[in-house]
Amino acid sequence: MTAPVSARAAGDSESRPNSPSLRQYLLFGQGGSFFAVELFGVREVLMLSEQPVTPVPNTLPFLLGLTNLRGEILAVGDFGRLIGDAPADTEDASSRILVLEVPVGAAAPQEHLQDGRLEVMRVGLAVSRVEGVVALNPDQIVSAVEVSEELAPFLQGLYNFEGRLLMILDGERIGESQCW
Helix, strand or coil: CCCCCCCCCCCCCCCCCCCCCCEEEEEEEECCEEEEEEHHHEEEEEEHHHCCCECCCCCCCCEEEEEEECCEEEEEEEHHHHCCCCCCCCCCCCCEEEEEEEECCCCCHHHHEECCEECEEEEEEEECEEEEEEEECHHHCECCCCCCCCCHHHEEEEEEECCEEEEEECHHHHHCCCCC
16 A cells, blocks of 8 residues: 655644644545545445455446445445546555445435434445545645546536645545446
């Protein structure tokens, strides 16, 4: 696994994790591109090669199958196929499953409350590699001009992080996708 991305020097305001304008993001790679998703929506990260995924017949190619995570059955989708890119290599030791936790019915939360809390759904997303956690300023996310038709619904925008272009994803939109 690639070493986690290190924070910038302590004097740099963009890298201070306690700065009120910064949020934590999980940075991951797929193909030659880098993506980030806000950390609060990531429940955990699993090694794809060590988490058995059972294929389900007659489903979309995006869906790798189902996995049992401590008694909870999760659908596992391939992020590469979701965005029209190369699929994640299920045999590669660096491939991971991001367990995303997304609210159910975010558009009408009053209908999906359990004991005063919003009901959530967990899904697994297979990615090629996880780079680490970084602190980013959401105010510096800029609109994407041209992206693939498959990626556009899930993209919040672009972010220049230490000379690398990150595509900032919306975890809720991924979880709400009709592909599941």
